[in-house]
Amino acid sequence: MSVRFIHRIRVEGTCPAADWLRLYLHRCGYTLVVDNSYGFMLTVEEGSDLSLDSVDSDLERKILEHLQEQEEKRHWGCGAIRLIRAGGNQDPMQAVVTVPALNLVVQEGVATAVLHAILQASEQVDPPVKAGVLADSVPVRRFWWWPW
Numbered sequence: 001m002s003v004r005f006i007h008r009i010r011v012e013g014t015c016p017a018a019d020w021l022r023l024y025l026h027r028c029g030y031t032l033v034v035d036n037s038y039g040f041m042l043t044v045e046e047g048s049d050l051s052l053d054s055v056d057s058d059l060e061r062k063i064l065e066h067l068q069e070q071e072e073k074r075h076w077g078c079g080a081i082r083l084i085r086a087g088g089n090q091d092p093m094q095a096v097v098t099v100p101a102l103n104l105v106v107q108e109g110v111a112t113a114v115l116h117a118i119l120q121a122s123e124q125v126d127p128p129v130k131a132g133v134l135a136d137s138v139p140v141r142r143f144w145w146w147p148w
Helices: 015-028 058-074 106-125
Strands: 008-012 040-047 051-053 080-082 092-102
Touching: 008 015, 015 040, 040 106, 051 058, 051 106, 058 092, 058 106, 092 106
Parallel strands: 008 040, 040 092, 051 080
Antiparallel strands: 051 092
């Protein structure tokens, strides 16, 4: 399994889509946090239609792309995905997804789409290079009985 730089995710919400998303992220090896030490923060809530509240960022583009793919595959019948820009969320590492209530097929599809978006967005971020350590250097391995 590859090491991910952004591996701390905060998922807020009490709907089934939020629960599925937490389960999927945990199975993929991400750390779920409840404090402000997150790399990505996602709020999944129930509403009347499918909408995404975010700013123009890589995370938003990937979530929107995967939501559209899931809509084409599963034929949810939700119509258009509403994109909210004015007012609400202003952080590029956060997204608020509103899913239709009482439609478990849509909620599971939204959780799957957001999971795939996070997997893609987190793999594109380069891990930080430690100060004083060359990226190409290989540590010298010596056995404990080696005298020098």
